[in-house]
Amino acid sequence: MVALSTNGRREEKAVANIYDDKRIFPDFRSGPLEEYRERASFCYKRMNVVLEGEDHIRLKHKVWQWMEQHPDYQREPGSDLERTREMANKRQHLLWEQQFYGVNEYLGTPHLLLAFGQAIFSYDFSTSVKFGLSTGMFPSTLVSNGSGRLGKYVAKIADNRILGAYALTEISHGTNALGMRTRATYDVKREEFIIHTPDFEAAKCWVGNLGKTCTHAIVYAQLYVPDDKHQGLQAFLVPIRDERTLLPFPGVTVGDMGEKIGLNGIDNGFVMFNQYRIPKANLLSKTGDIDAQGNYTSKIKDERKRLGASLGALSVGRVNITAITYVALSKAVTIATRYAASRRQFGPTNSPAEWPVIEYQSQQYRLIPHLATTIALRVATLWIGKENVDLTMKGFTGEDTSQAGMEIHAISSALKPVATWAARDGIQECREACGGHGYLKSSGLGELRNDNDANCTYEGENNTLIQQASNWLISLRRNNADFVAVSPLETVSFLKDMDTILQSKGQEHTPAQVLDPLNLLNALNWLTIWHWIRR
Ligand SMILES: Cc1cc2nc3c(=O)[nH]c(=O)nc-3n(C[C@H](O)[C@H](O)[C@H](O)COP(=O)(O)OP(=O)(O)OC[C@H]3O[C@@H](n4cnc5c(N)ncnc54)[C@H](O)[C@@H]3O)c2cc1C
Structure with a gap:
């Protein structure tokens, strides 16, 4: 059933069971990927729902379906600089008019902010950065750093007049x-x-x-x-x-x-x-x-502290950038993995048949770690995004959030470099994994690589940001901090047991034991303390 929304948007009624919704999970067309899809040992729909959650997926598809139908959201290959600018500007205004995720939605379902951001970045980074600057960073700095004296500007921003x-x-x-x-x-x-x-x-x-x-x-x-x-x-x-x-x-x-x-x-x-x-x-x-x-x-x-407080918007920006890198890397890995399953080179002796290049171990070794990183980024960005939204909400109610704010600042200062560098390296590997065809503009990989590149520099240059996270850790040690009190998000509370952890020895004897997430976490904690103590 089709209905018109208040914004004149055609909206089809949601199918109650998400797994039956063909607009979200369409039947795949037959082709070279079919064989691999049939061999999958898990249900990809279920995996998608577990990783993202139904409400995230539904919001994303609502945005994408609108974009697919809108004439101004069709791709225009070969646009010059002026036209590219013009369209990004137009598209960000159109996006604002639709109010997919406005103030009311933010107050009602704040955790969907991440889904909305990822939906629009999947389409185009430029449009989304413009949109994020004008509806996010600019007004949030005005509200969080300004006073009621500037209220008339906040109203104008809400009406898209400035x-x-x-x-x-x-x-x-x-x-x-x-x-x-x-x-x-x-x-x-x-x-x-x-x-x-x-x-x-x-x-x-x-x-x-x-x-x-x-x-x-x-x-x-x-x-x-x-x-x-x-x-x-x-x-x-x-x-x-x-x-x-x-x-x-x-x-x-x-x-x-x-x-x-x-x-x-x-x-x-x-x-x-x-x-x-x-x-x-x-x-x-x-x-x-x-x-x-x-x-x-x-x-x-x-x-210095005063400046730190007034640059709070950059901390939020870092959390958002981490979420964007997930979008960039997941697109690149999807393109490269599908290509590797379709592209055939060489085959058995005396046979005209050729093997898909994904069958080569070296190709798997190059791509699959980036696929794993994508999943890890997904989990990490969901976590920090949610913590950040919770922090903002608590701030609205007047709760003291200074300790958690400091922790998010430090963690996002480490996570943003790790995520953006992982995406930078992963996208480049995906480009090379697609051979010459990956170098075509239409592969999309060059644009992803170049758009992600700036994430390594703005809102804190990566190399200097990572020093901020290290400084935080070093100062905790120097000041004999109470590791539980300084870490309401529990990212460094394990340091309270540092002596015991450092004395511990690995007890894993089988690959399964080594790969147990708890054992991996123990090993990581041990390594962190070892590096930390050496300073
Ligand atoms: C696409 C894009 C969009 C941007 N948008 C905005 C915007 O909207 N608003 C805005 O205000 N800015 C914006 N910027 C600017 C951006 O925030 C800065 O480029 C960034 O903060 C780095 O500053 P810089 O370029 O002066 O580099 P510099 O600070 O000069 O750094 C140069 C090099 O020196 C290194 N370095 C610097 N200090 C140290 C140190 N103490 N120890 C070790 N190494 C160090 C850095 O790691 C870097 O490799 C944007 C930049 C880009 C590329």
């Missing part, structure tokens, strides 16, 4: 956030901030949505109050372009970063401000505020 960007990086400084040089000087007489870029090296750059489309940006700048007193890096809501014409305001020089290795639907941009005035109310004041005379107050005295 589009946001997040501007931290400068030409000369990325990882070293405290080194940023954009200035925000408070003018007592007019109760305004003057945002100024001292030179080109202090221009904000790489900022997604800034090149052509955003109307506002959250800009991080060094705050100076009367007597040129420096109060550290603070975030400000800065109007960039007119909401109707999209022309930049006087005092704002904004431009496009140009064509990139991947993610070309996103208009990454740069901006310089020339003595540009914004109202006092536009300071995001949760971590520090000023009164009309410019007297600064903050509950957090340490400047």
Whole structure:
């Protein structure tokens, strides 16, 4: 039965038993994969439901079915840069109009956020990053770091009337956030901030949505109050372009970063401000505020800690990136495994028949570990995604979440590099495993590789992020931490038994015992402690 949703979307009634739903689990067409599918020792539908859950699968398919039917969601091979940008922008607006997963859905079923994110990233990274920036990172930073003074902007975002960007990086400084040089000087007489870029090296750059489309940006700048007193890096809501014409305001020089290795639907941009005035109310004041005379107050005295608190959105971003890498790697592994089962090279002597290349041990050795990593990433991303949503929900109710917040920050700082590097290496192996045909643009592997590549760099460059996770572990040891108290998510609570674990010896005698997940976990815990103690 077909019904029209409030958004004019054709919606077919859900089939009660998911296993009978042919739109979700269609009959396979016959072909070279048939033989392998028949040989499977497990039911793939059941596996899918166990791994993802019915509600995740249903939401994903609802989004995909809409995309399949929508004329603006059809692929356009050979599009130039302008057209790619135009379509990513259009598609993200269309997605917003559909409200597949809006504020009400988030409040009612917060854990489906991950499913929605993975559904849209499966289609196209550029559209989804644009959508995530404007409906996720921008408003959530505004709400979590700002105050009620900025409520009118939150309402405009909810109506899709303004589009946001997040501007931290400068030409000369990325990882070293405290080194940023954009200035925000408070003018007592007019109760305004003057945002100024001292030179080109202090221009904000790489900022997604800034090149052509955003109307506002959250800009991080060094705050100076009367007597040129420096109060550290603070975030400000800065109007960039007119909401109707999209022309930049006087005092704002904004431009496009140009064509990139991947993610070309996103208009990454740069901006310089020339003595540009914004109202006092536009300071995001949760971590520090000023009164009309410019007297600064903050509950957090340490400047580094203050910056850490105001960069909280990046921590959430890392959790989301981990979920995206699962999408990229699972697509690549699916393409390469199916190809390996269809592609035939060489065969028995004196026979014209040839073997599918998946029969070669070396091909299995190259692909199957990445398939296993995909499953591990699935489990890990579901877990951290759920913990992160729980944390946000507890934050809404006023519960103290600082300890869990610190743990998620540390774990996501380790998980994001591990996941994005695993996807980077896995996608490349899949490309090579498909031989020359994998190098064709239409294989999709090049786009996956290039789009995932940026995940290794933004929201914390991988090599420096991993140091943050290590620093956390080292500081726990140095401070003789109570490992249970500092680890409400139980990621490091095993360290309380470190002496016993370190003395223990492996008791496994058979391959089955070695592969027992509990024994593997014990071995991993032992190894972690061994590395940790050696420092
Ligand atoms: C596609 C894309 C989109 C982006 N979108 C945005 C956005 O929307 N908003 C935004 O503000 N930024 C954005 N960025 C910028 C991104 O966040 C930065 O590129 C990133 O933080 C790294 O900073 P950097 O480029 O200055 O590298 P650098 O900090 O200069 O690092 C260069 C190298 O030095 C190493 N290094 C640096 N410090 C140390 C250290 N202490 N110890 C050891 N090694 C070190 C790094 O590991 C790296 O290999 C985006 C970037 C890309 C590629």
